[in-house]
Amino acid sequence: MLKTFIKFSWILALLLSACDKSDNIPAQIRLSPEPATIDYNGTFTLSWAATAVDYCIASGDWSGSIKTTGSKTLGPLSRDGIYILNCFYSGKEISESVLVKVRAAEIPQVRLSASPLSIGFQESTTITWSSQHVKECFATGDWSGPKELNGSLKLEGLETDSEFGLSCSGPKGPASDSLSLNVFEAGIIVPRVKLTASPAKISYNGSTTLSWNSLNADICRASGNWFGSKARSGEQTIKQLNRDSRFMLTCTIAGGGGAEGVDVAEVRVDPAPLPTVTLTASPAEVAINGSTTLRWSSSHANSCIATGDWSGTKSVSGTLTINELKKNSLFKLSCTGVGGLASDSIKITLKNGNT
Numbered sequence: 001m002l003k004t005f006i007k008f009s010w011i012l013a014l015l016l017s018a019c020d021k022s023d024n025i026p027a028q029i030r031l032s033p034e035p036a037t038i039d040y041n042g043t044f045t046l047s048w049a050a051t052a053v054d055y056c057i058a059s060g061d062w063s064g065s066i067k068t069t070g071s072k073t074l075g076p077l078s079r080d081g082i083y084i085l086n087c088f089y090s091g092k093e094i095s096e097s098v099l100v101k102v103r104a105a106e107i108p109q110v111r112l113s114a115s116p117l118s119i120g121f122q123e124s125t126t127i128t129w130s131s132q133h134v135k136e137c138f139a140t141g142d143w144s145g146p147k148e149l150n151g152s153l154k155l156e157g158l159e160t161d162s163e164f165g166l167s168c169s170g171p172k173g174p175a176s177d178s179l180s181l182n183v184f185e186a187g188i189i190v191p192r193v194k195l196t197a198s199p200a201k202i203s204y205n206g207s208t209t210l211s212w213n214s215l216n217a218d219i220c221r222a223s224g225n226w227f228g229s230k231a232r233s234g235e236q237t238i239k240q241l242n243r244d245s246r247f248m249l250t251c252t253i254a255g256g257g258g259a260e261g262v263d264v265a266e267v268r269v270d271p272a273p274l275p276t277v278t279l280t281a282s283p284a285e286v287a288i289n290g291s292t293t294l295r296w297s298s299s300h301a302n303s304c305i306a307t308g309d310w311s312g313t314k315s316v317s318g319t320l321t322i323n324e325l326k327k328n329s330l331f332k333l334s335c336t337g338v339g340g341l342a343s344d345s346i347k348i349t350l351k352n353g354n355t
Contacts, residue, residue, distance in 0.1 A: 027052040027089050029096035040105035043075030046083055053087035060084040060097065060305060077102045080341040082334045084307050097307040097332060099343055106133040108175035112166045116193055117262040121186040124156040127164060134170035141165040141178065158183045184259050191217035191251040191261030201268040207239045208267050210247055217251035217261055224248040241269050272339035275301040279333045279344040287351050291323040294331060301335035308332040308345065325350065
């Protein structure tokens with residue numbers, strides 16, 4: 001009987017020891033993207049494992065209830081992405097996040113324009129073209145042969161309507177552009193129109209000033225990325241441009257006659273700037289059960305998400321006091337904007353080596 005009791009006590013002790021060991025396993029999350037940097041419109045595989053937790057929820061650029069372990073192919077991505085995993089256990093929450101970088105797009109681009117776009121019999125015009133991320137270009141339509149990647153050409157003595165095309169190719173594929181040039185019959189007066197944009201290349205949400213004048217014209221109207229009736233000459237500032245824009249001005253003679261003078265001005269707009277974020281803590285070293293104040297700010301960002309030892313959506317700038325700190329803590333903040341994503345983190349340590 002005594003031997004049986006001793007044996008039972010030994011087994012019970014082993015079970016209790018196992019339970020204690022299980023209870024002492026720290027809750028933690030591991031997130032691993034492969035690869036962590038991808039091409040524009042590329043995909044990647046995200047693997048994760050959470051231990052000593054009850055359930056997990058994804059947020060950021062993925063969402064929904066997630067198993068505690070697994071992997072998933074995500075994408076395609078056209079901007080940097082942040083992937084957050086929030087896990088819960090015993091009324092507590094832990095979170096982890098990873099940032100996947102997206103390389104800048106190298107999409108082939110070709111732009112072809114003529115000034116003016118409408119001319120009289122045997123008059124002249126100048127064709128201008130530019131390209132990006134291409135290696136070679138060829139002319140099609142009423143001109144032909146290989147062309148430089150960027151250039152201009154004055155055309156003289158034109159007698160009929162003409163079509164001009166430019167086809168270019170590069171590592172990421174082909175691109176092309178074309179235009180139609182109106183040439184009116186001899187004896188028809190064609191208004192001369194000149195439209196320019198200064199500067200023709202601006203920063204994101206920047207401004208440009210359109211200037212124009214006309215000859216032999218009574219009525220002018222705008223189209224493309226501006227609109228409405230316009231004076232025969234003038235200036236207008238266009239503000240907050242966030243994409244490449246094309247402005248067209250068409251002028252005619254009162255009473256008809258069929259002739260239209262047309263000119264176009266194109267404005268290139270730089271991509272949206274990358275966001276920035278700064279996160280600080282005062283103090284960064286505290287006594288156990290002490291407090292610290294987090295301060296953060298960002299630029300070119302629309303929203304922010306907290307991870308690590310805090311969580312949830314945050315304003316793009318602010319302050320927050322964290323009380324009763326009982327362990328070394330890591331606070332992360334990731335902010336997104338039109339131009340992409342940025343993040344910062346701060347570690348708070350306890351004095352006297354407490355963890």
